[in-house]
Amino acid sequence: MTHPARTLMVDLPGPSLTPDLARWLRALNPGGVCLFARNITTPEATARLVADIRDALERDALVATDQEGGAVLRRLDGPQPPTPQGLGVLDDPQAAFEAGALAARGLLELGINWNYAPSLDVNIDPLNPVIGERSLGTDPARVAALGVAWALGSESAGVLSAVKHFPGHGDTRVDSHLALPVVNKSRAALEACEWVPFRAAVQAGVGSVMTAHILYPALDPERPATLSPALLDGLLRQEWSYSGIVVTDAMDMKAVADRYPAGQGAALALAAGADAVLVCGHGDQSLHDLHARALEQALRGGTLSAERVEAAITRLSQAEARFPGARRLVSAAQRQQDEAATLRWATGALERQGLLPTLDPAAPVLLFAPAESELGGPYGDFLSSEALAAALRPAFPHLQSAVIEDAEATAALLARLPSAPALLATTGRWGIPDTTVALAARLATRRAPAVHLALWSPDAAAQLPLPALVTHGFRRAHLQAAAHALLGSGQTAPV
Incomplete structure (x- = not known):
């Protein structure tokens, strides 16, 4: 039987999995869990949490976080990945590759096997409220070279990378956490700038892509990219022949939630071509249950096909097999090398x-x-x-x-x-x-x-x-x- 909740990525309220939460998680059976700073404490406690999540789901599920480097870090102890903006100043693909691997080592030490990083957004507008130093720079070719190197470094070290925010969040002054940004650019303009890094990532075979909750009227005048068949299935899958995972940005963000309430956006995203639907309840489990019910209703009502759900689950299962979450402890010598690298990169920038x-x-x-x-x-x-x-x-x-x-x-x-x-x-x-x-x-x-x-x-x-x-x-x-x-x-x- 098709189980559409298996496409959900959910979050948890705190640093431990209580018996009640474990029972809820097992019953919901999502595709995995995304951890935030509130979930990550000591390495031992966080590794226990990750192991408990997998015990509850009874498989080597995907456990994700945002360990981008710089300002957006969830794990703070140990070597800290450098700011993407600083890597852009260095302009060294090998340093970017090593930075991605460093981030992956720190996550896999906890059992985390999916990193929602790096940002491939080209920092066109310096007043952008949500990208800024998360971007590798203002030049599309540089962002492409460094971002792809970072992603491949992560995956070489055992952690699935999600490049984001497709098809580009760098030229807006609206924060999609708070409202729906609109980018009025022609297809030609997008191809010359925003799409350059994402096409490079697709060509390099990076394992996953995260969508942006942004409206691009030249390509879809009605739906933001996360919910757009034209952008996800048409552009990413058909034109670019991308076969990896497409994961949404958080569906509780107002750019989507205000326009598609009660979990409606989840089925629309899957139908458009997404494989994993990220839902952040910030401690509210009912939001996840709401999205699961919305998916079931869409499946029964025929607006979401069983074939599309099964294809999404297959991609997630393949990623679980390719990036197992078994802990890999970092040796003292490796940790020392990584700390020295972070100082070298910071000094160079x-x-x-x-x-x-x-x-x-x-x-x-x-x-x-x-x-x-x-x-x-x-x-x-x-x-x-x-x-x-x-x-x-x-x-x-x-x-x-x-x-x-x-x-x-x-x-x-x-x-x-x-x-x-x-x-x-x-x-x-x-x-x-x-x-x-x-x-x-x-x-x-x-x-x-x-x-x-x-x-x-x-x-x-x-x-x-x-x-x-x-x-x-x-x-x-x-x-x-x-x-x-x-x-x-x-x-x-x-x-």
């Missing part, structure tokens, strides 16, 4: 704008950073002022810090140490707050040197009147590379 001073580790250094950064879309965490100070203090033990939003503390620190060099950090990608702009203007008039640490968005560097060190990321390796650069070539920043 550093960009200096203006003349940077060399800071004395034996003298006071001032740090001004925002308390926190506004998040949105796929971003789960940010770099707080406390975390940044803690990361830099091993290199600069006399570092003194103040939160930018606290004008009184900022003024007091400047008055107390008028000759100390200052670091002004920007840690978000949603624009520079007025308080930061005002403080930068004040630091620019001091006699002591000041440096702008642009730790997330490189576009911020041009907006402040200070020499800038652009790191293309705010993870551990980026901060160590930044500290090393500020110490000068003669010293190494402590780990």
